[in-house]
Amino acid sequence: GAGVSQSPRYKVAKRGQDVALRCDPISGHVSLFWYQQALGQGPEFLTYFQNEAQLDKSGLPSDRFFAERPEGSVSTLKIQRTQQEDSAVYLCASSLGRSIYEQYFGPGTRLTVT
Amino acid sequence: KQEVTQIPAALSVPEGENLVLNCSFTDSAIYNLQWFRQDPGKGLTSLLLIQSSQREQTSGRLNASLDKSSGRSTLYIAASQPGDSATYLCAVADAGNNRKLIWGLGTSLAVNP
Numbered sequence: 591g592a593g594v595s596q597s598p599r600y601k602v603a604k605r606g607q608d609v610a611l612r613c614d615p616i617s618g619h620v621s622l623f624w625y626q627q628a629l630g631q632g633p634e635f636l637t638y639f640q641n642e643a644q645l646d647k648s649g650l651p652s653d654r655f656f657a658e659r660p661e662g663s664v665s666t667l668k669i670q671r672t673q674q675e676d677s678a679v680y681l682c683a684s685s686l687g688r689s690i691y692e693q694y695f696g697p698g699t700r701l702t703v704t
Numbered sequence: 705k706q707e708v709t710q711i712p713a714a715l716s717v718p719e720g721e722n723l724v725l726n727c728s729f730t731d732s733a734i735y736n737l738q739w740f741r742q743d744p745g746k747g748l749t750s751l752l753l754i755q756s757s758q759r760e761q762t763s764g765r766l767n768a769s770l771d772k773s774s775g776r777s778t779l780y781i782a783a784s785q786p787g788d789s790a791t792y793l794c795a796v797a798d799a800g801n802n803r804k805l806i807w808g809l810g811t812s813l814a815v816n817p
Contacts, residue, residue, distance in 0.1 A: 623805075632793055632808055632810055633795075634807070635806070681747060681748065693738075693750060695748040695750075697747040
């Protein structure tokens with residue numbers, strides 16, 4: 591079956607622009623996670639959804655970051671007024687269960703803010 | 705605060721060698737530990753997941769062990785192949801908040817033919 595897909599794969603934004611990153615999880619997966627991975631670093635947790643409910647957004651670095659999953663399937667991570675420090679790969683993962691069982695990752699979106 | 709450290713940061717070995725990657729964590733109260741592989745330009749692939757009650761997991765040439773009391777996990781790769789070249793990441797889910805994975809920086813592995 592299809593895995594987790596993310597779009598766009600690459601995004602270049604000028605500082606101050608708003609961007610929206612999309613994640614399509616594996617069908618039927620209850621849990622969805624967003625991570626930010628800076629160059630040479632491990633991923634950093636951003637936020638977690640269980641179905642449509644955002645249960646943990648403690649990793650979002652500022653109020654410029656907003657995530658939603660309105661129908662419990664596709665999720666969008668929005669970054670307003672992008673800054674250079676937002677440049678990173680944004681990874682989405684989904685998991686079948688409500689706890690952290692095996693997570694399946696998408697290929698990521700590489701965001702470059704110029 | 706849980707912290708995850710991976711040693712070595714980089715490793716280069718000739719094909720056929722058996723090798724060990726190390727992961728240590730500061731808080732032994734974990735829910736589970738996962739090993740992932742990351743290839744350049746691609747997403748993360750889960751290799752092995754060890755629940756806190758388990759001591760090891762095996763998949764093909766890979767074996768991961770977990771020693772919670774000492775805060776350590778090792779990933780053993782037998783008979784390494786050039787196709788094993790990738791970055792290997794260790795991630796821990798805390799018992800107190802098992803929705804959040806805390807990651808190491810990874811070990812970059814190069815297996816030379």
